[in-house]
Amino acid sequence: MRSLSQLLDRVKMDHGNSKIVLSQTRIGIFLSRGKDNANGCRNLKGVYGLKRSGGYSGRATVPMLWDVEKKEVGCNESYDIIEFFNSGLNGLARNPGLDLSPKELKGKIGEWNGVIYPNINNGVYRCGFAQSQDAYDSAVNGLFTTLEVVEDHLTTSRYLCGDTLTLADVCLFTTLIRFDAVYNVLFKCTKKKLIEYPNLHGYLRDIYQMPKVAETCNFSAIMDGYYKVLFPLNPGSICPVMPSGCEHEVLNTPHNRESLSLVNKTMHVSVA
Structure with missing residues (x-):
């Protein structure tokens, strides 16, 4: 997807503390709990509690975009942050077009x-953290009904919006790549595994095989970040064996979805 290779010498990544900080810029991205070198806080709630970030004392959730010069929260809305990285760093991107x-x-x-x-990205969390049977039933039904809708749509469309990869695909991919390894098991999204959906799994492999995407999918970090951190859902912090469908060799098998783009373009030319 977007190549930000020219930022690599300015990006400090610490998987152990689950944070990314872009040095030499005004940007700090806090992904989950961990020691914060910019503020000396040990968790995100501590950062929100700073007077210079408003002194907020409520629930602290990720992600957070932090202005390291002004010492304040720049943004904590996921999609706004994604939009920012799509176009807000064009001056630093290798592929700004x-x-x-x-x-x-x-x-x-x-x-x-x-x-x-609401139904997939947040739907898996509504399943995992449901406080009643009715809440769980509603969430899980909405989740799998929507997965079926997307599965049907992908029968004739390479990506969600046609032949063009968009931010909608990026948002969906981030949940799909974790589905069988985490959400199916830990969050009780057990009706079907993603690998049982031929179009969705092919779509997942299509995006996974794009240049530089696979290297962002650290399954060890994903597994540790859920099974060893979410104490209420996994008190023993026992990390299960990785499902076979999540192995790199499986995700790297041919998907043949490029044929959908060719078919659609051929049909368009024929009609014209």
């Missing part, structure tokens, strides 16, 4: 996000 949110597709992207976020 790549736009995953083109003007002509913003309407479709918004429509898909309106379906995907």
Whole structure:
């Protein structure tokens, strides 16, 4: 997807503390709990509790975009942060011409996000943290009904918005890549595994095999970040064996979804 290779010498990554800080810029990205070198806080709640960030004392959730010069929260809305990285760092990007949110597709992207976020992205969390059977049943039914809708759509469409990869696909991918390893087991999303959906799993492999995407999918960090951190859901912090469908060799098998783009383009030419 977006190549930000020219930022690599300015990015400090610490998987142990689950944070990323972009030095030599005004940007800090806090992904989960960990020692904060910028503020000396040991968790995100501590950062929010600083007077210079408003002295907020409520629930602290990730992600957070932190202004390291002004010492204040820049943004904590996931999609706004994604939009920022799509176009806000063009001056530093190696491939600034790549736009995953083109003007002509913003309407479709918004429509898909309106379906995907509540039912899939947030849906898995509603399943995992449900406090009643009714709440769980509602969440799990919404999740798998929506997965079926997307599965059907991907029968004839390479990506959510057609032949073009967009931010809607990025948002969906981040949940799909964790589905069988984490959400299916830990969050009780057990009706079906993602690998049982041929179109969705092919779509997942299609994006995974794009240049530089696989190297961002650290399954060891993903497993540790859920099974060893979410104490209420896994008191023993026991990390299960990785499902076979999540292995690199499986995710790297041919997906043949490029044929959908070719078919759609051929049909368009024929009609014209």
